Amino acid sequence: AFQHRLWPEIEKTVKQQVAMARMGIGDCGSGWQLFAEDGEMKMYRREEEVDGMVVDPLKAVHVVKGITGHEVCHYFFSPQYRYDWETTLEQMTVLETISDDTLMFHQIHKRIWPASQRDVVFWSHMRKLPNDQDRDGPDIWTVVNNSTEDPDHPANAGKCVRIFLTVCLLCQTRVIPPKDGTPLSRDNISCKITYCSVVNPGGWAPASVLRAVYKREYPKFLKRFTAYVKNQTKSKPIMY
């Protein structure tokens, strides 16, 4: 297939991010601190600063009944649904369709007082991965979003502060076939979701403000997004 200029970076970043997402939280000595919990959802962060700016890596794990990893990644990746679940989105533009599973976006997020408004340019790639732990187990699906440059959208040219992020959504479907051999239904499936993100806020913002924003917004985002996927898929055939 035609090699897009970003392809080598996409390959490298996807492999790197998937490997990191698959690593557990490890013992608490690993610096991960649980900062939010809601039922099956657990959110961890590490407090890290670069040049005095908060860039706390975030890792969330969640198990959601009735949906597959392919469905979760489909609704996360596809632009046509994003305004339905991404509440902090003010504007989203698809800058380039690199392939049917790789897009480039420009997003302007709503201003979070007192920080200035932020925007981001990133490539987004969706991929099915072989389940190398369990040969005949269901596939693993992932979406990786990674900041990139776009000459038509230079950083900090307009009113927004450009942020830089790497996000990995890794989804593992679980199927528990019914004992009586009846056909599979959504009651027999669930999805283990791992969401990892590192966001560099671009310009200085008070650490206390950023940490408050993340503490409020990330749990809300993952709960809202997974509820959205359940609602969108409940009366549709299962997409494995």
Ligand SMILES: CCCc1ccc(-c2ccc(S(=O)(=O)CCO)cc2)cc1[C@H]1C[C@H]1c1ccccn1
């Ligand atoms: C000062 C930093 C502000 C800030 C940076 C970054 C993001 C952000 C961008 C993209 C993605 S995503 O996972 O790629 C889904 C596609 O949109 C998640 C989060 C959001 C905020 C702001 C709006 C706040 C927020 C934080 C966390 C989750 C949702 N919203």
